[in-house]
Amino acid sequence: MKKFAHFNITTLDEAVTLLRRYRGRAAIIAGGTDLLGKMKDRILPSYPEALINVKTIPGLDFIKEENGRLKIGALTRLEDIAHNRVVKEGYAVLSEAAHRTASPHLREMGTIGGNLCQDIRCWYYRNADNRFPCLRKGGGRCYAQAGDTRYHSIFGGSVEEGCIAVHPSDTAPALLALKADIKTTKRTIGIEDFFQVKVTKTTVLDEDEIVTEIHIPKPANGTKSTFLKFALRKSIDFPIVNCAVTITSSKGKVEAARICLNAVYVIPYRAVEAEKIILGQKITEVNAAASGEAAVEGATPLKDNQYMVQVAKTLVKRAILASQ
Ligand SMILES: Cc1cc2nc3c(=O)[nH]c(=O)nc-3n(C[C@H](O)[C@H](O)[C@H](O)COP(=O)(O)OP(=O)(O)OC[C@H]3O[C@@H](n4cnc5c(N)ncnc54)[C@H](O)[C@@H]3O)c2cc1C
């Protein structure tokens, strides 16, 4: 690993000042479970000259309900979210998503802010020593397009440059299903606008912007939610596909539904057509399956990942049936 400066700062202002001073050559480090792996493997052509450790800022790890919203500090560890009673009881989809992320060790280190801001997991991109200087690193080609696409997008690539890597976060679809807002040092961003499909970045955050809190409106009475994940291993494995569903029912019929998938596209994917199938209906095996079909309408799987379409359909169906 190359040398870099390391700052243990105690305020967000200090962090922002340092980010501005280094102008894109510094990185925020929270749990470090994503960032340090990238640095150790030297996957990128250039490295941060400085790491700004935000874990030394007091008061950014909390979970509380306030004014009808659940508020979670960006530095809250995934393990704490998975086991928190309020989250389990009122926001089950998030508790389950946090619980299914990575392994117990990684959940003890990894934060919710880092989980949302983590980089993509394409195996060409992540190959050690920058062996594949692809589009996302400023290179001239996508190695996956002509290579092994087992774990790539089934809904097309990044708008600008054709990168077909998927977004790997487990908590992101849960937060999308829960209509979360992301608070930063500059603004509040609705989760639907937080991720982006530009090649070099996964979020809309500016160079000098830090996620500080996540706010989630309390789900309406009669809401049930479920997170399901298909991965090759039970632990320490990224999703092949994951699915987060929230359904609000009244008198046995669906009043509102949000169905979200991840690891299927460059950003977390909300399956709006799938939601329409069950709106106003009593949930049955038949319409849950139809909703699964609608969720993958328009999918354009690649030569190696057609199986992901079936996985996505099945997860949607099962998550709906589990949320009634
Ligand atoms: C073996 C392994 C398995 C894994 N499995 C999974 C999995 O199943 N599901 C999954 O979702 N993830 C998985 N991960 C990825 C990762 O561990 C988690 O996403 C974790 O939550 C990242 O959080 P962190 O605090 O460690 O992030 P860091 O590594 O500290 O940061 C990640 C990125 O986010 C930025 N960042 C961090 N905090 C902030 C902030 N507050 N504001 C702005 N930018 C910020 C950093 O600059 C960095 O670019 C896995 C990782 C490994 C190594």
Ligand code: SF4
């Ligand atoms: S899919 Fe994206 S990250 Fe992977 S090789 Fe292609 S451009 Fe690079």
